[in-house]
Amino acid sequence: MTRSLGLEDNCFSDLYGNMDIRFNLYPPCPRPDLVLGFKSHSDSSLITHVLQDKEVEGLQFLKGDEWFRAPIVPDALLIIVGDQVEILSNGAFKGAVHQVVIHPDKERISVAAFCYGESYKIEPFERLVDESRPRLYRKMENYGDIFMENYQKGRRTIEEAKIYV
Ligand SMILES: O=C(O)CCC(=O)C(=O)O
Numbered sequence: 001m002t003r004s005l006g007l008e009d010n011c012f013s014d015l016y017g018n019m020d021i022r023f024n025l026y027p028p029c030p031r032p033d034l035v036l037g038f039k040s041h042s043d044s045s046l047i048t049h050v051l052q053d054k055e056v057e058g059l060q061f062l063k064g065d066e067w068f069r070a071p072i073v074p075d076a077l078l079i080i081v082g083d084q085v086e087i088l089s090n091g092a093f094k095g096a097v098h099q100v101v102i103h104p105d106k107e108r109i110s111v112a113a114f115c116y117g118e119s120y121k122i123e124p125f126e127r128l129v130d131e132s133r134p135r136l137y138r139k140m141e142n143y144g145d146i147f148m149e150n151y152q153k154g155r156r157t158i159e160e161a162k163i164y165v
């Protein structure tokens with residue numbers, strides 16, 4: 001990813017600070033058309049590693065206005081680009097919007113490991129901002145905290161970070 005931006009190999013991973021791990025349990029629901037296991041969101045992290053259930057699908061990604069299912073690949077870790085990489089890369093990568101749907105009669109489990117930056121402040125890499133690529137995101141502080149508040153209200157925090165040029 002970094003090479004495709006002309007940056008040094010470790011410039012994202014050098015920023016890693018905390019990792020939060022979440023164990024998700026999605027009980028079955030006889031009316032999966034009426035509920036979601038996880039409503040539509042992008043992650044506040046730099047990147048997220050997801051270990052999916054070995055048998056029950058549910059994770060979906062938004063492209064355009066269509067949802068695409070993430071297939072099960074046994075024992076594979078799925079990598080999701082988070083909002084903080086969107087900001088650092090000045091929009092070259094996008095925080096992937098995803099949701100989880102529920103199975104009518106099978107439980108699903110997953111484990112998500114969120115890698116966060118060590119610093120509370122996050123802004124685009126200077127080297128990715130110039131006359132031909134204007135700065136598209138403000139410097140954000142305490143992204144994770146703002147994120148939770150917004151998530152509960154159904155808002156995307158990345159929208160607050162965007163500068164419209
Ligand atoms: O359950 C999954 O596959 C993904 C969970 C997720 O999106 C999250 O924990 O942020």
Ligand SMILES: [Fe+2]
Nearest residue numbers: 041042043098
């Ligand atoms: Fe997520």
